[in-house]
Amino acid sequence: MPDPIPMPTRFGSSGQPVTRRDGVAKVTGAATFAADNHPNGLLHAVYVPATIARGRVVSMDVAAARAHPGVVEVYTPDNSLKLAGDPDAKPFMFAFRMHVLQTDRIAYANQPIALVVAETIEAANEGARLLAPVYEAETPRVTLDDAEGYKPEAAGFGAAETVHGDVEAGHAAAAKSVDLTYETPSQYHNAMETHAVVAEWDGDRLTLDLPNQAIVMSKAAYGYYFGIPPQNVLIRSPYLGGGFGSKAMSHAPVMLAIAAARAIGRPVKLMLRRDQMFGPVGHRGATRQHIRIGIDGDARMTVLDHHSLSATSTFDDFIEPAANASQGLYDAGALRSSHTGVRLDVGTPGPMRAPGEASGSAVLECAMDEMAEAAGMDPLEFRLKNYAETEPGTGKPYSSKALRECYAQGAEHFGWAGRPLEAGTMRDEAGMLVGWGMGTALFHAPMFAAEARATLRPDGTGLVETGAADMGQGAWTALAQIAADALGLPLDKVEFRAGTSDLPDGGVAGGSGHTATAGGALHSAGMDAIARLAEIATADPASPLHGAGNATIVARDGRLVVEGDEERGEDFATIIARAGGEAVVGTGGASRPPEAGAAHAMYAHGAVFAEVKVDPELYQMRVTRLVGAFAAGRIINPKLAESQLYGGMIWGLSFALHEEARHDRRTGRIVNGDLAGYHVPVNADVTGFDVITVHEDDPYVNALGIKGVGEIGITGTVGAIANAIRHATGTRVRRFPIRIEDLLAGG
């Protein structure tokens, strides 16, 4: 086992609940989002969405659209914008196949079938309307039963099938078992800021104002598609109004706008309308999950066997890796996660906040509840009975796992101990049915790769740079806190530059790994700058640090001092001035060495407890309390971390009770494709939330001991709420979202 990575830094800024630094700019409207940019000569583009899901476009009235005053150009498959890179190839990890007018075939509703570019947005919209496409429609396949399944090569970004132990023997050994089928609907990210771009060309140089979760990495993608070197692409993405996984990759409407800007020779802006978010920019695909659990006479799990039938498009392969959520958590004798894909006439699904974990955990945690009930056990006791001390299947030790403490603190705070086993026995003073349910939260703790630069300026202040992305999660603040600590400077003496692609690669803001990764890079760059400065000081006979030896020198409040003898030291500016006044630049990177990943299983954990109230006749439901206790390594900024965890729990509530895109089976269109019809919780739904962060030191996960908090809040929560509804009403609903009519039918 390798040694734990030493943690030499004293944490000053980090650990503090600093308010987000960009908050005021955002609430006053001063923050500039992509579509707020108006370069000279700007044209406006709108894409024309297909209104059928399968078939072809027979004709469009291009002449009428072109004739409309203000319309500059109309692109259709007849005069399509040719890309240098093949939109049907998948040359890199986040490449999804795109419909950029290369065909008149329609593979999903809202697929781009034309692009209209005009002097004003109004003219572009009217031009789009005048196209009045005529279709040859075919019967769309939009439900999981509409097509045959196929064996996928991968599920999400992971394996399609994972087996540990003898699954059949596990089934055979079961004294009791449950065999259940659950369904989850398709869901759409719908970040507050819809996808948008302002594209401007200068010869073969491209500048994009573009909300983006993988800012530096995306240069290569746009370079590929447009046949220019990556370094010719500049992406500016200082703020994102939410990403949730959909803003890490290139999408067809954006590609078309960029291509049009090049073809016309003027900057072009495109911003999706809300209804256009339902199709071309990814979503969480629908699943039908079959899950079987067996237990022996002592309620120990002999098998956990989880299969997901997951929808994807007819032209690409991403499927929701739901069954993989059953890996890593419970100590089952045998463990299988497997997937079948089904090709439907829908846009290609993609990663949506907790891809796989959200829908898989929902079903796993419900199934655990059903198993506990069948065993006559308290659901928490049943989970503790099957607590995994090492990673199930692999036997790897966990790098850290404070799940027991999460269960204990969450249960204590919630008051779980008083829960009656039997369903339908609790009422409040107004006669509402009351139910309590719980679920375990689990999310892997990944690291990607990032680089950073830290500069100590002659005036003693710091400048730290990395192309990180702030999707609203607070990266601008938390990453600056990490950097300030590494430089031994207070936060207000550190300038933080991020959000553009001409900076060192900040990695992907996704997978709940951004703080660990970009933060790790900033930390190491800061440490490098301090080491260089220390070298200068210790070599300088005029410095009180002369000859002190690098190893003992640390940075504190803008000074280098000898550890344990802080009187002996000198401030940064003085050291730099004597050395000739040149800024000292450090660089650093972060990633997880493969050996570290092989030695330990790394996850964040949590326990979520829900109370719901349900009207006994009308069946309207309300979550009245939701307590989540999470152990996610070192918390850099408690305020921001809690806000992420709350956000995840709200998302879980949304999954349990609200979100569902409903397809018209005849046309394949989504009938509730706007925010009046596609429900997410409103403030009145979000009451009685409590987040507890459980202390956890993790010496293995990375130098800073950071796990992620961005997605874990969803996991556990969906199941906790569904289980609470079952506990309140006695009715078990095995499809999401749970609706009033489902309880009416069950009651």
Added chain:
Amino acid sequence: MRAFDYTRPASIEEAVAAWTPGAAYLGGGTNLVDLMKTGAMGPAKLIDLTCLPGLDAIEVKGDGSTRIGALVRNSDLAHNRDFAARFPMVAEAILAGASAQLRNAATVGGNLVQHTRCPFFQDGISACNRRDPGIGCDAIGGDTGSMAVLGWSQSCIATHPSDFAVPLAALDAVIEIAGPNGSREVPMAEFHRLPGDTPEKETALEPGEIVTAIRLPAEAAAFAAHSRYLKLRERTSFAFALVSAAAALVIEDGRIAAARLALGAVAAKPWRVAGAEALMVGEPPSPELFARAATAAMEGAMPSGDNAHKIELARRTAARALARAAAGTPAEMPALPASVFGDPAHA
């Protein structure tokens, strides 16, 4: 969005004179402008009513009736203390609708005249007899969760979405109208229309007519002590009704002296059945009585698709609204108006 003319008349006469076929009146625009964006409506001319003088007052007239100008904003009406004290379920219904921002912008005239939320009407693409008479109805055989279970026809199964209209119907409101042929009044019961063969005729308004005011008769205030609006919905706030009910009673010496009951989101108009109200008169309030009244109110209900659950839910909602009304109007507006969770125990 199609290009359109815009005018802002300074008087009702000017507004009516400005009307030409294909023009539309503009209130707060919270419904009309959305429909213009989807292409469901494409008026050639917008006649902005919001600057018309004299239409933004709430007045009690000499005969005891209350007149609400058509331009009064939804929030201003709901938060008017005198009004809310006399017509608590009207205020409760308004506060149960949309969001605070929308209620601030929306006018009461626009609220009444607002169009159905049927997705096949709203999308501007599907076949819809309301938009294009005779073309067909794609709602039939589609997603029918929000569709009618009463009074629908083979040409249209849409519902009227207004919460506000439901208690107005229960209280026998009268709609004041001005138009090319002068002024007239229409009782609320006749204002919204069932689709029949002419679903495009959504209201009693003739081309060019404007709603100028809504009048509540003096008798309507008699229900103040026992009136509630109850709205069943898929989230706690900011959702259209799955079903709703406005219930108002006059209780004298332990017996019901007068009863009103109107249901929302079950038909193309607020649904009132005289017999359901009559059977309660003279009886002491009881759950059995309210269940009978609710059943009578839903008589003849038929699913228009996969929405049979709405029939049972509407019955239960009506019975519950009556029970709440019998229990008495709360002294303060509940924190969650018209909510299942609006009882003081949940505040």
